[in-house]
Amino acid sequence: MKQIYEVEGTLNRGFVGQITYTICLEDTLSKLDIHFSFDGDKRTFRPEDVTDALIRETIETCRRNYALEIDEDRARGIILGDMKTEIHTLATLNDEFLGCIHKQLTDRHMLYENGTASEGCVPRESFEGVLKVTVLVFNVIKDKTHYRLTVSGE
Amino acid sequence: MFKRYELHNHTTESDAGITCRQLIDHMLADGVDCFAITDHNTVSGQPIIRKILAEEHLPIACAYGMEYTTYYGHIVCPVLEQYVPWDSINRKKPELLFEAAKRAGAVTGVAHPFSYGDPFARGCRFDMEITDFSNVDYIEIVNNPEPLHEVNEPGILWWESLVLSGVKVAACAGMDLHGLDSFAMKFATYAEGREGGDPVEELKAAVAAQRTWVSKGMLLLWEKAGDAVRFTLHDAKKPGFVPAEKYILTLKTKDGTRAWDIPSGGIELPLSEIGECAVPKLYGGDTTLENLVCVAPVIRAEE
Structure with a gap:
């Protein structure tokens, strides 16, 4: 497949929202591959990332949001076991739903070919018009989390 | 007849x-009448299920x-x-999304409202501020995998406070299925239907009328008769349901909660016990939350 579009970027810690890329397909395509990836090593915290400030912040968040009193060990467990960068990808063609990948993957393809499609995506035979790819950012736990998006077709 | 619904499932x-x-x-193995496919932010499973059900003529309905x-x-x-699309989601004005979904023919429910969100799993707690419930069909008062006291109890209490203050919103339950978990002694949603009726249309009618039951298998039925309300029990024959030796009926009103033992033949109470509105619930053995068996449709004096 021929690459049609490529973009890279970084996300800051705490960003919540979406970024949409609009791609005008100049040809009618029978195959389409939307490939998205982001820093695997920035998806979760490592033991060396756990600072006193992060522990205090986690304890305070649990108290504020859930009236949940946790100690430092529990906070450390949440930081290392629960907190993660979570990004989904969504695609539409001429404002029609093409698919959304919700799986917790740092590297994913939305692949459409031969009447089949990746899980989460709706198969279709051809692609023409305006493709929009939306990066849905639920959570970013580390600054300068790098991502890359490519769109390829045939 | 009553039909069993499993309304919250992933693939x-x-x-x-x-x-x-x-x-x-x-779903077939457990005798479910109608199940929903509710994958996260995608409708891609719908044509797959449609095709299987159409080709194999299976005795089960799907809500897509x-x-x-x-x-x-x-x-x-x-x-x-x-x-x-939900990309214009506004935490302070979620009514816009509920309204858009309803315009597209949706049945809408607030899922696991008190689940833990950030820092555990951002988005899982319902942090939107709803002021107008007119496009909210139901609250998922029991999300079976969630902890009973920490998550489901506040969901039940929220729904009760809404309906007791006059909001017309139904109660439903969900398995939030992500694997082949057992349904035994878990809460399902029930609604009235008829033999050969379309379960999806019957579900729509039931949530619109707030005539849904959330139950582990025994349903608490009520019927107004003159100046009284008669309560009876109905065994929905849910696989794995273990009947209790005795059942207790509670009625929650704005003035508090009262309880009565309910014999197998049922019980009749004066309408005055209802006040303006009451939430009837059924417990097995005692009235601890662990022994909650059924939440029945709200009784309103004016209806």
Whole structure:
């Protein structure tokens, strides 16, 4: 497949929202591959990332949001076991739903070919018009989390 | 007759470990009348299930839906046959999304409202501020995998406070299925239907009229008769349900909660016990939350 579009970027810690890329397909395509990836090593915290400030912040968040009193060990467990960068990808063609990948993957393809499609995506035979790819950012736990998006077709 | 609904289920089309085929087989094996496919932010499983059901003429109905999975909470739509975008989600004005989904024919429910969100799993708690419930069909008062006291109890209490203050919103339960979990002694949703009736249309009518039951298998029925309300029990024959030796009826009103033992033949109470509005619940053995068996439709004096 021929690459049609490529973009890279970084996300800051705490960003919540979406970024949409609009791609005008100049040809009618029978195959389409939307490939998205982001820093695997920035998806979760490592033991060396756990600072006193992060522990205090986690304890305070649990108290504020859930009236949940946790100690430092529990906070450390949440930081290392629960907190993660979570990004989904969504695609539409001429404002029609093409698919959304919700799986917790740092590297994913939305692949459409031969009447089949990746899980989460709706198969279709051809692609023409305006493709929009939306990066849905639920959570970013580390600054300068790098991502890359490519769109390829045939 | 009563029909059993499983309204909250996922497949490999989003983040579950079971395929559409496995979901159908799991529902069939437990005698479910109608199940919903509610994958996170995708409707891609719908045509797969449609094809299987159409080709194999299986004795089960499917409600084709989706679970909106947003930054500020989940909205489970057991009926939503087309993708309706949510990218303009506004935490302070979620009514716009509920309204858009309803315009597309959806049945809309607030999913696991008190689940833990950030820092555990951002978006799982319902942090949106709803002021107008006119496009909210139901609250998922029991999300079976969630902890009973920490998550489901506040959900039940929220729904009770809404209906006792006059909001017309139904109560439903969900398995939030991501694997082949057992249904035994878990809460399901029940609604009235008729032999040969369309379960999806019957579900729509039931939530619109707030005539849904959330039950582990025994249903608490009520009927007004003159100046009294008669309560009876109905065994829904849910697989794995273990009947209690004795049942207790509670009525929660604005003035508090009262309880009565309910014999197998039922019980009749004066309408004055209802006040303006009451939430009837059924417990087995005692009235601890662990022994909650059924939440029945709200009784309103004016209806």
